[in-house]
Amino acid sequence: MSGKQRDDAPDYKKEKKRVDGRKMDELRPLSIKVGVLPNADGSAYLEWGQNKVYAAVFGPREALPKHTQNPYKAVVKVNYRMTTFSVPERKQPRPNRRDYEISKVLGEALDKAVFTEQFPNTEIGVFVEVVDSNAGSRVACLTAASCALADAGIPMRDLVAATGVGKAFNELIVDLNKEEEDASDAVDIPIGILPNSEEIVLFQMDGLLKKEELDKILPMAMKACKQVYEVQKKALQEKYKLTELSEANVEAGIAGKENAKNVSQVKEAKQEKESKKETKEVKAKKVKK
Amino acid sequence: MKKLVIPGEMVSQERKRLGGNVFVSDGKIYSKVVGITELDDEKASVVPLEGKYMPQQEDVVIGVVSRVVFAGYGVNINSFTESFIPKSAMREELKMGDLISAKISYVNELREADLGFPRRMFGGEVVEVIPVRTPRLIGKNGSMLELLKQGTGCDIVIGKNGRVWARNGNSELLRKVVTFVNDNSYKSNLTNSVEAFFKAEGINVSVPKKDESVGKAQQVEESEVIEESEVLPGSEETN
Numbered sequence A: 001m002s003g004k005q006r007d008d009a010p011d012y013k014k015e016k017k018r019v020d021g022r023k024m025d026e027l028r029p030l031s032i033k034v035g036v037l038p039n040a041d042g043s044a045y046l047e048w049g050q051n052k053v054y055a056a057v058f059g060p061r062e063a064l065p066k067h068t069q070n071p072y073k074a075v076v077k078v079n080y081r082m083t084t085f086s087v088p089e090r091k092q093p094r095p096n097r098r099d100y101e102i103s104k105v106l107g108e109a110l111d112k113a114v115f116t117e118q119f120p121n122t123e124i125g126v127f128v129e130v131v132d133s134n135a136g137s138r139v140a141c142l143t144a145a146s147c148a149l150a151d152a153g154i155p156m157r158d159l160v161a162a163t164g165v166g167k168a169f170n171e172l173i174v175d176l177n178k179e180e181e182d183a184s185d186a187v188d189i190p191i192g193i194l195p196n197s198e199e200i201v202l203f204q205m206d207g208l209l210k211k212e213e214l215d216k217i218l219p220m221a222m223k224a225c226k227q228v229y230e231v232q233k234k235a236l237q238e239k240y241k242l243t244e245l246s247e248a249n250v251e252a253g254i255a256g257k258e259n260a261k262n263v264s265q266v267k268e269a270k271q272e273k274e275s276k277k278e279t280k281e282v283k284a285k286k287v288k289k
Numbered sequence B: 001m002k003k004l005v006i007p008g009e010m011v012s013q014e015r016k017r018l019g020g021n022v023f024v025s026d027g028k029i030y031s032k033v034v035g036i037t038e039l040d041d042e043k044a045s046v047v048p049l050e051g052k053y054m055p056q057q058e059d060v061v062i063g064v065v066s067r068v069v070f071a072g073y074g075v076n077i078n079s080f081t082e083s084f085i086p087k088s089a090m091r092e093e094l095k096m097g098d099l100i101s102a103k104i105s106y107v108n109e110l111r112e113a114d115l116g117f118p119r120r121m122f123g124g125e126v127v128e129v130i131p132v133r134t135p136r137l138i139g140k141n142g143s144m145l146e147l148l149k150q151g152t153g154c155d156i157v158i159g160k161n162g163r164v165w166a167r168n169g170n171s172e173l174l175r176k177v178v179t180f181v182n183d184n185s186y187k188s189n190l191t192n193s194v195e196a197f198f199k200a201e202g203i204n205v206s207v208p209k210k211d212e213s214v215g216k217a218q219q220v221e222e223s224e225v226i227e228e229s230e231v232l233p234g235s236e237e238t239n
Helices: A097-113 A137-151 A211-238 A247-288 B131-138 B140-152 B171-183 B190-200 B217-237
Strands: A030-034 A042-048 A051-062 A075-082 A122-132 A161-168 A171-174 A187-194 A199-203 B010-012 B022-025 B028-031 B035-039 B043-048 B060-068 B072-076 B083-086 B099-107 B113-121 B125-128 B155-159 B163-167
Touching: A030 A137, A030 A211, A042 A137, A051 A137, A075 A097, A075 A137, A097 A122, A097 A137, A097 A187, A097 A199, A122 A137, A137 A161, A137 A187, A137 A211, A161 A211, A171 A211, A187 A211, B010 B035, B010 B043, B022 B043, B060 B113, B060 B155, B060 B163, B083 B113, B125 B171, B131 B140, B131 B155, B131 B171, B140 B155, B140 B171, B140 B190, B163 B171, B171 B190
Parallel strands: A075 A122
Antiparallel strands: A030 A042, A042 A051, A051 A122, A161 A171, A161 A187, A187 A199, B010 B028, B022 B028, B035 B043, B060 B072, B060 B099, B072 B083, B099 B113, B125 B163, B155 B163
């Protein structure tokens, strides 16, 4: 074959792509749903590429044990955990060094966004659980946690949007996946910002980067974080649809409640039966005695 | 114009008096919470859609006795900390799990609430709602509360801490309506749709006509609630 190229062949030099076919500054598909856990004050579920994360917020509530209280502000207490099945090799369920570290940095990042001084002596419990992971789970958790905080109605300066940026295969890229993170020259920078003021609240770096490269990559990170912010915003707005209540809606609402009522009635009937059985048994025992 | 905002979203670019749940940065006004904006010529505020109960002076709350000690009772008012009622303030002894209604007499800088006028509530049941949505259950000038009373025939006390106490009447229906209001609290024209709700259940109710003085609604309501709770103990003791 000569050097002549076919017309329909993709020109790899002109448009460089990554191992999974993304552009250099393209995020993995991201979706967030808010208010998924009924028992939490606020919650969110996030899917980011292969990452799947639940975040639940409890509080502000009285911080116990009492020595953890701060009379000037609320303590944002993050609990980052990975399920045993979230990684290829089974993860020991006991929290390890990495879990403690991530919990700490996420707590400090969220602390910057929340008006903690409004809730003295309290704790805001944030629980993030990684169900499935593929590089960048801490930024996924931070993104989900800030949505959950907003859903809990906790006063905040801004949401926290986060992404991973870095270098792999000699290219500066955004939102690294596992393959890229494992590259020999990989640099991974999880970065979290307050999108409106562009303040950086989380910045870690794994690997080495030239100063010029860092200067180049920061604007990329800001841009990517703002894309994440748009998704967060949409997720929060999705929960409430500003519509007038029509009569059809009202009736639909009643129908829904009606079903719920039927279910509860069935449950009650079951419970009654059971309790009757129990009383019968008790009576039988008494008779035997 | 009403608008749905999220934390950090701009409410107004102009200089205005600050209402609730907003903060200023760089001379512009931003929202602190997920909520709906309320703007007029001089004031900017956000009505929150989610949130825990923040005790405030003069609030009527419904508490549950959670602790009994020699000197008095610990009362859970759905806030960050438990409140305390000395035994001397009560005529009768309380048990764990008893319901009381009270007015918050003072809140300190740590948001610990002191309770005044504690009254034991006899019978009835409690529906829990999201605390920041209770104003919708009361409505302008108490119109929604009036509607609920008419529609269900219940005696109702609405605690600002997200607990609705009801006795007599059709409490099953009340539970449904209150959940309906709680779920749809961010929509406009709620009173009308609740009217439709009752109509669908075969109950006809009329909305009381709105007075001109709309802004004073909540203050009027609170005094109404207190009057009602004053009626409570005597009427039940005969049962």
